[in-house]
Amino acid sequence: MWCSQNRYYLWPDYKRIDNAHEFYTPSLDGGIGRMIEFAVLPTALQAALVVTLVLIEAIGLYVGYGMIEDRVAPQVFKAIANTA
Amino acid sequence: MELLGLTPELLVLFVSFGFMVGVFFGFFGMGGAFLVTPALLILGYPAPVAIGSSMAFVFGTAVIATMKHHDVGQVDYKLGALMFVGIIVGIEIGKMLVFGLEAIGRAELVVGVAYILLLGAIGLVFVQKARKQDSADGDNETQDDDIPEIAKKIKSYNIPPMVRLTDGSKASMWTISGVGGGVGVVSGFLGVGGGFIRMPAIYYLIGVPLAAAVGTSLFGALMSGAVGAFSYGLSGVIDIGVVTALLVGSALGARIGSASTAYVDEADVTIYFGIMLLMASTAVAFGELANWLEMPIFDTVSFVLLIGSSFFVTVIIIYYGAVSVREQAALAEETPQADD
Numbered sequence: 266m267w268c269s270q271n272r273y274y275l276w277p278d279y280k281r282i283d284n285a286h287e288f289y290t291p292s293l294d295g296g297i298g299r300m301i302e303f304a305v306l307p308t309a310l311q312a313a314l315v316v317t318l319v320l321i322e323a324i325g326l327y328v329g330y331g332m333i334e335d336r337v338a339p340q341v342f343k344a345i346a347n348t349a
Numbered sequence: 350m351e352l353l354g355l356t357p358e359l360l361v362l363f364v365s366f367g368f369m370v371g372v373f374f375g376f377f378g379m380g381g382a383f384l385v386t387p388a389l390l391i392l393g394y395p396a397p398v399a400i401g402s403s404m405a406f407v408f409g410t411a412v413i414a415t416m417k418h419h420d421v422g423q424v425d426y427k428l429g430a431l432m433f434v435g436i437i438v439g440i441e442i443g444k445m446l447v448f449g450l451e452a453i454g455r456a457e458l459v460v461g462v463a464y465i466l467l468l469g470a471i472g473l474v475f476v477q478k479a480r481k482q483d484s485a486d487g488d489n490e491t492q493d494d495d496i497p498e499i500a501k502k503i504k505s506y507n508i509p510p511m512v513r514l515t516d517g518s519k520a521s522m523w524t525i526s527g528v529g530g531g532v533g534v535v536s537g538f539l540g541v542g543g544g545f546i547r548m549p550a551i552y553y554l555i556g557v558p559l560a561a562a563v564g565t566s567l568f569g570a571l572m573s574g575a576v577g578a579f580s581y582g583l584s585g586v587i588d589i590g591v592v593t594a595l596l597v598g599s600a601l602g603a604r605i606g607s608a609s610t611a612y613v614d615e616a617d618v619t620i621y622f623g624i625m626l627l628m629a630s631t632a633v634a635f636g637e638l639a640n641w642l643e644m645p646i647f648d649t650v651s652f653v654l655l656i657g658s659s660f661f662v663t664v665i666i667i668y669y670g671a672v673s674v675r676e677q678a679a680l681a682e683e684t685p686q687a688d689d
Contacts, residue, residue: 312582315589316575319405322593323412326600334604345671346678 353590360594362656367406367598369659374410374599375606376613376666377622382407382541383471384629384659385595387464391636391651396456397447398588400540401581405592407542408574410599415567417607424564425515425557431522432529433572439533440577446538448584461637463539468630471545475623482616500556520555528554532569536577542570602663609666612673621662628658 306314352360370384382403389399415424450456508521528550532543548566551557557565581587632654639647 308583308585311585312579315405315582315587316408316578318589319409319578319592319596320412322596323409323600324416326409326596327413327416330600330604338608342674342678345674348671348675 353593354588355590355594363591363594364598366656366659367595368602369598369663370595371410371599371602371604372606372609372663372666373602373622373659374414375603376609376618377606377615382410383464383467383539383545384655386460386540387468387629387633387636388655389591390457390461390464391632391648391655394588395451395586396460397451397581397584397586400447400460400538401578401584401586402588402591403540404536404574404577404581405587405589406574406595406599407536407540407570408578409592409596410603411542411567411571411574413600413603415564415571417603424568426565426568427512427515428520428525428551428555428557429565429568429572431512431525432569433576435526435529435531436533436536436569436573437576439530439535440537440573440580441533442530443534443537443539444577444580444584446534457640458637460539461633464633465630465637467539468626468633472623472626472628472630475619475626477623479616479620479623482619499553503554504556514555514557518556524555529569533573533576536573537580540577543573544570547573605670606666609670612677613666613669617669618662618666621665625658625662628654632658 350357355363366385366388373384385406386399386403389402390396394402447456447460450459503524504518504520506521507519508523510522511519512522512525513519528547532547532550535541535546536543544566547569548562551565551569552562578587632651635647635651635654639645639651
């Protein structure tokens with residue numbers, strides 16, 4: 266029997282998606298507005314903001330990790346090379 | 350206490366899993382989202398949420414990969430742009446299928462079964478590839494500028510409108526739209542970037558040389574991810590906390606994975622990657638059994654298989670990389686002494 270509503274969760278305290286259909290159904294509560302506080306905006310703008318947010322995160326992570334790599338990588342390679 | 354809307358356990362899990370997925374993506378150039386969607390399904394996320402979040406993750410990962418590839422690789426932006434309309438239509442069709450299935454309560458089951466077949470098939474391809482690498486001596490390697498016979502045959506049919514690609518060759522707009530649309534349906538339905546079919550399709554069907562096909566496929570993944578994230582975002586089914594946690598891990602993992610390509614022979618680890626995909630396929634099957642038979646223990650087995658096999662292959666890649674770095678350092682120290 267199909268029982269997606271009664272799924273077992275690996276963490277007993279993980280209640281977040283027990284009411285997943287309610288939580289994520291946009292017609293009920295504005296969808297992603299529940300996750301990010303811009304539910305007052307039109308749906309298309311919310312979706313565009315999500316895409317923009319991911320884009321900014323990706324660029325930030327690329328640049329940020331790049332700077333860390335420039336500083337840390339030579340020491341890491343040196344440390345690996347020196348291990349017996 | 351929650352961060353990004355996730356409990357500390359889940360936050361650590363997603364960052365770690367993102368790291369592993371990033372290592373695979375950086376090392377093999379694929380293997381990103383087609384592990385993320387099954388993982389989210391196993392954790393109990395509804396199919397639209399798993400797919401929508403995975404599409405947003407694909408977008409972020411593809412942005413990072415394209416930025417990296419732009420400087421060193423070849424990207425046919427014109428071809429990528431021409432595929433855009435097909436991608437949009439394909440993703441919309443894939444998304445409609447998912448929501449149609451969700452409406453009748455069958456989305457998790459159908460997407461799960463599709464993943465079992467997909468991961469199993471790709472896993473078998475990698476295992477087969479590893480066995481061939483063992484028996485071959487690399488005497489039939491493909492040149493970057495070569496295009497396969499089937500692509501030459503398809504190109505010989507001039508079905509208008511024909512467009513000129515960046516490399517000077519011509520291709521029918523129908524072939525380009527067909528590739529974009531076909532991969533778009535798979536992307537929209539499974540929440541994957543589709544690189545594992547887009548790259549071969551660009552190479553075999555459109556006839557773009559291999560080096561440019563890889564870069565163009567990444568650019569296509571970026572567009573698929575953007576369109577898919579926007580489309581699923583319209584339905585409010587993207588968990589931005591999950592996406593962020595995965596990206597934090599994958600951006601770091603991708604750097605380590607791509608750095609490892611300079612030190613680790615792909616042939617050494619291909620077999621492990623293939624086996625891992627087969628285990629991931631089995632993991633999804635256990636997840637489906639857990640639902641079907643209402644036996645929670647299968648969910649645990651499923652989770653352990655997916656995360657455990659990913660962890661094992663990540664450790665293998667990093668271990669081989671570290672050994673190779675040490676060997677090269679030792680060799681560099683010995684070389685001046687040998688000269689003396």
